[in-house]
Amino acid sequence: DTAVSQTPKYLVTQMGNDKSIKCEQNLGHDTMYWYKQDSKKFLKIMFSYNNKELIINETVPNRFSPKSPDKAHLNLHINSLELGDSAVYFCASGAEGLKLFFGSGTQLSVL
Amino acid sequence: GDSVTQMEGPVTLSEEAFLTINCTYTATGYPSLFWYVQYPGEGLQLLLKATKADDKGSNKGFEATYRKETTSFHLEKGSVQVSDSAVYFCALIGRAGNMLTFGGGTRLMVKP
Numbered sequence: 695d696t697a698v699s700q701t702p703k704y705l706v707t708q709m710g711n712d713k714s715i716k717c718e719q720n721l722g723h724d725t726m727y728w729y730k731q732d733s734k735k736f737l738k739i740m741f742s743y744n745n746k747e748l749i750i751n752e753t754v755p756n757r758f759s760p761k762s763p764d765k766a767h768l769n770l771h772i773n774s775l776e777l778g779d780s781a782v783y784f785c786a787s788g789a790e791g792l793k794l795f796f797g798s799g800t801q802l803s804v805l
Numbered sequence: 806g807d808s809v810t811q812m813e814g815p816v817t818l819s820e821e822a823f824l825t826i827n828c829t830y831t832a833t834g835y836p837s838l839f840w841y842v843q844y845p846g847e848g849l850q851l852l853l854k855a856t857k858a859d860d861k862g863s864n865k866g867f868e869a870t871y872r873k874e875t876t877s878f879h880l881e882k883g884s885v886q887v888s889d890s891a892v893y894f895c896a897l898i899g900r901a902g903n904m905l906t907f908g909g910g911t912r913l914m915v916k917p
Contacts, residue, residue, distance in 0.1 A: 737910070738907075794849075
């Protein structure tokens with residue numbers, strides 16, 4: 695069974711559209727994250743939720759809005775997509791001992 | 806704030822060569838240190854970690870020692886394989902928080 699699953703794996707869309715990326719973890723972790731990986735492979739945290747509450751919100755445009763309906767899910771909704779949003783987005787969940795489990799990534803391409 | 810610096814890639818090696826990927830960090834207190842690996846088309850996986858000074862993390866033939874005096878956590882492997890080709894990320898979690906801070910990643914390419 696996949697521990698952290700995110701969908702879709704690939705997302706191609708036009709500028710100005712609104713899209714969502716879903717993430718689910720079946721590990722029983724309390725903390726979930728969204729990371730953005732740019733074309734140079736540099737990873738940067740975007741958001742972190744603990745038990746459905748936002749605990750980290752880095753400098754991210756307001757067009758990005760995370761939603762956590764329960765502690766097993768952390769979805770990412772993006773409004774008015776821009777070219778610069780093209781990247782790979784990784785969901786992760788946190789375990790004891792500080793180990794993170796990552797999803798396989800969603801490659802977003804904005805045309 | 807916390808930061809991680811790792812060597813620029815790509816690193817290209819022949820099979821069975823010795824690997825070193827340098828990683829240094831800046832953090833207050835005593836952070837926990839990690840190496841993550843990203844194989845092509847996959848998400849990051851934890852490769853190894855060390856939580857205190859002089860600890861050595863090891864996994865799959867890779868090793869890294871937490872050196873407080875040099876604020877380093879260099880990744881080493883004695884004999885690389887083609888299957889080790891991936892991007893390697895050094896990372897830390899500072900004592901004050903729970904957020905991973907990543908280095909920029911180093912791409913390793915191993916040729917037969």
